[in-house]
Amino acid sequence: MLKATLRSFLAHKGRLVLSALAVVLSVAFVAGSLIFSDTVSRTFDRLFASTSADVRVGPQEDDFDESVPSGTVRTVPASLAGRIDRVDGVAATHIDAGVENITVVDRHNKSVGPTTGAPTIATNWEPTDRSPLRLTSGHAPRGPRQALLDADTADKKHVGIGDPLTVLAEPGSFKVEVVGIATFRTTNPGAALVFLDTGTAQRRLLGGTGRASSIAVDAAPGVADTTLKRRIGQELGGAYELKTADEDAKSATDDLGGFLDVIKYVMLAFAGIAVLVGVFLIVNTFSMLIAQRTRELGLLRALGADRRQVRRSVLTEALLLGLVGSAAGFALGVGLAVGLIKVMSVFGMNIKSTEMAVGWTTPVISFVVGVGVTFVAAYLPSRRAARVSPMAALADAEIAGVGRPLKVRALVGSVIGAAGAAALIGCWMADETGPASSLLGLGIVLTLLATVVAGPLLVRPVIRVLGGAFPAVFGSIGRMSQRNALRNPRRTGATAAALMVGLALVAGMSVASASMSKSFDEQIDKTLGADFTVQNANFMPFSQEVTRKIRATDGVGLVVRQRFSALAVRMPDGKRVKTTAAGWDRRVDEVAHVTYARGSSATGLAPRHLLLQKEFADEHGARIGSVLPVEFAGGKRTELTVGALTDQEANDFGMTGGFAMGLSTLVKYAPGGQDSAVYVNASSGTSPDVLRERLEKTLDPYPQVQVRDLADYKELIHGQIAVLLYLVYALLGLAIVIAVLGVVNTLALSVVERTREIGLLRAIGLARRQLRLMIRLESVVIAVFGAVLGLALGLVWGVVAQRVLALEGMEALAIPWTTIATVVVGSVLVGLAAALLPALRASRLNVLAAIAHE
Numbered sequence: 031m032l033k034a035t036l037r038s039f040l041a042h043k044g045r046l047v048l049s050a051l052a053v054v055l056s057v058a059f060v061a062g063s064l065i066f067s068d069t070v071s072r073t074f075d076r077l078f079a080s081t082s083a084d085v086r087v088g089p090q091e092d093d094f095d096e097s098v099p100s101g102t103v104r105t106v107p108a109s110l111a112g113r114i115d116r117v118d119g120v121a122a123t124h125i126d127a128g129v130e131n132i133t134v135v136d137r138h139n140k141s142v143g144p145t146t147g148a149p150t151i152a153t154n155w156e157p158t159d160r161s162p163l164r165l166t167s168g169h170a171p172r173g174p175r176q177a178l179l180d181a182d183t184a185d186k187k188h189v190g191i192g193d194p195l196t197v198l199a200e201p202g203s204f205k206v207e208v209v210g211i212a213t214f215r216t217t218n219p220g221a222a223l224v225f226l227d228t229g230t231a232q233r234r235l236l237g238g239t240g241r242a243s244s245i246a247v248d249a250a251p252g253v254a255d256t257t258l259k260r261r262i263g264q265e266l267g268g269a270y271e272l273k274t275a276d277e278d279a280k281s282a283t284d285d286l287g288g289f290l291d292v293i294k295y296v297m298l299a300f301a302g303i304a305v306l307v308g309v310f311l312i313v314n315t316f317s318m319l320i321a322q323r324t325r326e327l328g329l330l331r332a333l334g335a336d337r338r339q340v341r342r343s344v345l346t347e348a349l350l351l352g353l354v355g356s357a358a359g360f361a362l363g364v365g366l367a368v369g370l371i372k373v374m375s376v377f378g379m380n381i382k383s384t385e386m387a388v389g390w391t392t393p394v395i396s397f398v399v400g401v402g403v404t405f406v407a408a409y410l411p412s413r414r415a416a417r418v419s420p421m422a423a424l425a426d427a428e429i430a431g432v433g434r435p436l437k438v439r440a441l442v443g444s445v446i447g448a449a450g451a452a453a454l455i456g457c458w459m460a461d462e463t464g465p466a467s468s469l470l471g472l473g474i475v476l477t478l479l480a481t482v483v484a485g486p487l488l489v490r491p492v493i494r495v496l497g498g499a500f501p502a503v504f505g506s507i508g509r510m511s512q513r514n515a516l517r518n519p520r521r522t523g524a525t526a527a528a529l530m531v532g533l534a535l536v537a538g539m540s541v542a543s544a545s546m547s548k549s550f551d552e553q554i555d556k557t558l559g560a561d562f563t564v565q566n567a568n569f570m571p572f573s574q575e576v577t578r579k580i581r582a583t584d585g586v587g588l589v590v591r592q593r594f595s596a597l598a599v600r601m602p603d604g605k606r607v608k609t610t611a612a613g614w615d616r617r618v619d620e621v622a623h624v625t626y627a628r629g630s631s632a633t634g635l636a637p638r639h640l641l642l643q644k645e646f647a648d649e650h651g652a653r654i655g656s657v658l659p660v661e662f663a664g665g666k667r668t669e670l671t672v673g674a675l676t677d678q679e680a681n682d683f684g685m686t687g688g689f690a691m692g693l694s695t696l697v698k699y700a701p702g703g704q705d706s707a708v709y710v711n712a713s714s715g716t717s718p719d720v721l722r723e724r725l726e727k728t729l730d731p732y733p734q735v736q737v738r739d740l741a742d743y744k745e746l747i748h749g750q751i752a753v754l755l756y757l758v759y760a761l762l763g764l765a766i767v768i769a770v771l772g773v774v775n776t777l778a779l780s781v782v783e784r785t786r787e788i789g790l791l792r793a794i795g796l797a798r799r800q801l802r803l804m805i806r807l808e809s810v811v812i813a814v815f816g817a818v819l820g821l822a823l824g825l826v827w828g829v830v831a832q833r834v835l836a837l838e839g840m841e842a843l844a845i846p847w848t849t850i851a852t853v854v855v856g857s858v859l860v861g862l863a864a865a866l867l868p869a870l871r872a873s874r875l876n877v878l879a880a881i882a883h884e
Contacts, residue, residue, distance in 0.1 A: 058362035059301035061393070062365075065367035085272060100700065101593075101704025103236060106243075114262055124156050124158065134152070152223075153226075174233075175205070180213070180222065181213040193208050259272050259273075309403060344411060352404030360393055439483055450476030463838060490516055497512035526816030529766065541832065545828070547844070549842040564737055565735065583721075589709070589710055592706050597663065599659070622709070636692060638668070770863060781868050792875070810858055
């Protein structure tokens with residue numbers, strides 16, 4: 031049996047190649063994502079471990095919600111260095127005076143920072159044995175007008191020694207001259223670094239020479255980091271955050287982890303799609319191979335093989351296919367990881383491929399995925415193979431399972447579909463986002479599974495409609511192509527299922543994204559009334575210097591600032607709510623349409639007052655006049671009175687977290703913040719077009735901020751939503767590639783299965799061109815069938831998903847009919863492309879040999 035199995039596997043290797051490709055792709059994405067993330071993690075672990083101080087003393091961390099940055103620079107007294115120096119076991123202390131996410135521009139007012147989301151960092155130059163950079167040309171900065179620049183940024187932005195730079199920091203902008211270039215000793219994490227002397231960094235970045243962002247401490251020989259940390263803690267008390275080198279490195283790695291997780295999970299999503307669609311392809315391939323080998327299997331049974339041996343034979347073939355596919359996929363995954371490393375170097379993260387990390391778990395996981403998927407997918411076909419009768423060897427080979435009733439599928443599909451529908455209905459009726467999202471996910475999984483199981487039941491009614499015009503348009507050729515697609519509903523359903531998965535995903539996401547875009551458009555029209563909004567390109571806060579320049583621009587009539595601050599509020603129901611509150615200037619009503627359930631802007635933004643979103647206030651028992659204890663992130667505490675209740679949605683016009691207050695109140699208790707947005711109206715007699723031109727000229731030295739009107743703001747939101755859609759389209763592309771492989775595989779095996787039939791058709795006068803047309807039409811109708819199922823399913827998902835979005839204030843529903851029409855047309859093209867090779871092969875069959883084929 032083993033010898034027969036190996037011969038069978040080698041005999042059908044050409045037919046199994048397409049199935050192996052699905053395994054290869056899924057394993058490649060799994061292996062590539064794991065190798066890449068492990069390599070980057072290990073590289074940065076080494077960087078952080080080699081550059082972290084033995085003990086670092088920084089500002090006390092708190093548990094506030096910092097999801098919306100305030101721009102506040104948190105510091106410790108620089109005098110701590112003197113106190114720490116006297117602690118037993120301290121060899122040396124170093125003042126760190128640095129900030130992130132500043133802006134540095136060249137002589138042409140162009141930013142020299144990265145465009146990839148990595149920070150621009152300005153800090154003091156105080157080299158030690160652990161410094162990640164070393165001076166390679168020029169000299170160290172001395173005085174307030176000199177700076178060093180990292181070599182990668184200098185190279186990329188064409189900046190050299192002697193060139194001027196302008197640093198735009200929170201206390202204000204200042205000019206420096208590049209006097210030296212510093213080169214990374216290890217990996218460049220993609221950031222741009224500017225170094226100043228310590229005094230200049232303290233004054234210009236932190237606002238005073240008495241401040242430091244942290245104190246780095248070197249331990250004396252023989253003193254453990256944990257011991258030194260304990261001694262320093264005893265000296266300083268609990269007012270500061272102390273971290274050993276290991277803790278500091280772990281914290282830095284955790285901060286980086288979010289970025290790495292995004293890449294890893296995106297790639298694993300591709301792997302998941304490849305695995306899911308590949309399962310259909312493998313099941314279909316093995317089912318057809320077993321159907322075509324009915325006589326062969328029957329002969330084995332007649333010669334004495336029992337059912338268990340036949341089943342084991344088929345599973346052994348699947349195991350061999352999984353091993354071969356997994357090995358090829360792992361090799362491709364290594365290449366994919368190398369490619370990702372090269373791509374990251376383009377974005378400024380210089381990781382050497384020679385340092386690639388391949389842990390023992392990666393090949394194990396890769397082979398488990400590849401072999402496991404193939405083995406599971408082949409299990410049901412193996413059971414069907416075991417049921418082949420010995421008498422099949424004496425009869426003409428028939429296609430197994432063609433005429434078997436679909437009662438079991440109907441029953442199972444109905445039960446699963448009813449459960450999925452119930453979950454979606456529950457999601458539709460839910461009034462909280464959390465439960466609604468869970469029910470939506472459950473409903474999507476169950477309805478997808480039900481459609482896959484019950485898909486063959488839909489083949490005959492749907493394809494009769496989709497191919498109904500074929501006989502009238504293409505005559506007898508059209509009729510035969512339609513009947514071929516109807517011949518085996520199981521096969522047609524399984525073939526179409528691969529395409530259905532991808533199209534259902536893109537349809538659902540398209541509806542959700544279109545609904546989000548329309549909802550945001552309506553919210554912007556409803557809430558924003560300013561002529562222009564000035565914001566940072568990446569929504570980070572910006573210096574008050576920018577606001578002062580805006581005020582001084584000719585033609586500016588009204589300027590309303592917006593800031594954010596993290597705080598904690600004790601609500602009347604006893605709950606301590608950690609959130610982020612907005613601070614507005616009092617004339618906010620002139621640049622925004624804020625609606626109130628009770629009170630007004632005058633009462634809500636008055637000193638020592640705040641306004642709440644009504645739904646949030648009702649949930650926690652707050653009302654007009656309630657006095658709420660408030661704790662700000664800087665440590666200040668006070669009590670604020672509820673002065674107004676707004677019925678704006680929680681995410682409308684800065685109502686993040688449901689809290690807002692007057693800017694004067696926010697500045698009093700959370701000083702040192704930066705503006706997050708500035709809303710500008712033109713003065714009387716100045717047209718918006720003229721004002722925009724003047725504002726853009728004024729803000730030319732500040733490339734980090736942009737002037738936007740309503741149309742620009744909408745375009746920005748649409749662009750951000752489109753990023754998610756691009757990912758979905760990429761997933762769709764992968765699904766289509768594998769689906770095309772599935773259709774090609776099905777048609778190719780179908781041609782082999784119908785070799786004798788094709789020979790007879792050719793013998794009675796069917797031309798080669800007509801034969802190719804018949805196979806193409808069959809392929810098209812199968813592809814369109816998958817598209818129809820996928821779009822119908824995706825539209826249901828998208829409409830229900832919009833109900834979840836409505837719970838977050840995005841109430842508009844939009845159906846992207848253009849996208850849907852494009853998908854239908856694309857499915858026709860997919861069917862035509864998939865039929866090219868099988869149709870060509872069929873047309874080249876020798877007529878007499880085909881008739882004699884068994």
